[in-house]
Amino acid sequence: MSRVADMTDGKQTENTAGTEGTDGAVVIRPHRVVWMSGALAVLLLAVFVTVAVLLRSQDTGVIFMVSDQIAMIGVGVFLAGAAMLFATPRVRADSDGVHVRNIGVSRTFGWDEVLSVSFPDGASFARLELPDYEYYSMMAIQAVDRERAVAAVRALRRLHSAAHRD
Known part of the structure; x- marks a missing residue:
């Protein structure tokens, strides 16, 4: 992780919410889920490769071809990617x-469309509160990231309030 100016007090510390660009932009990514999904992807790939290798070495009464082994590895690669x-x-x-x-969906909001940035008790993700009692979840800001999530919500709230002051 890069060392940049902290978004809360201006001191040179490790940025826990993401990276802050030179234009004042804040980029936030999930932290723990990256490790968890990476471990799951490696596990899935290892299981499917192992099964593919063992398909032809075990006498199961079914004749497995090389194409079956390749397909099994392909399924593992697909599931690891997913x-x-x-x-x-x-x-x-x-x-x-x-x-x-x-995941699979992107959307851009102007600050004039956003009423507030919230992280309700018990919610898994932070969200943007929109008009007419609607909201949009931000999966990059997750409860399991704890302090990182708090810093990210604070950074977004600062940008939101700065946009509404102008």
Whole structure:
């Protein structure tokens, strides 16, 4: 992780919410889920490769071909890739608005569309409160990241309030 100015007090410390660009943009990514999905991907790939190797070495009464082994490894690669999708969420916010990339879906909001940034008790993800009692979850800011999530919500709230002061 890079060393940049902390978003809470201006001291040179480790940035726990993400990286802060030179233009004041804040980029937030999940932390613990990256490790968990990476471990799951490695485990899935190892299991499917092991099964593929053992398909032809064990006498099971069924004739397995090399194509079956390759297909089994392909399934493992596919499932490992699917597990890594949980590591892709990201939030990028600057003075103009916030861009939220969840799994497979991205959306950009101007700060004028956002009523507030919240992290309700018991929720897994932080969210943007929108008009008409709607909200949009930000999967990059997760409860399991604890202090990182708090710092990320505070950074987004600062950008939100700065945009509404102007």
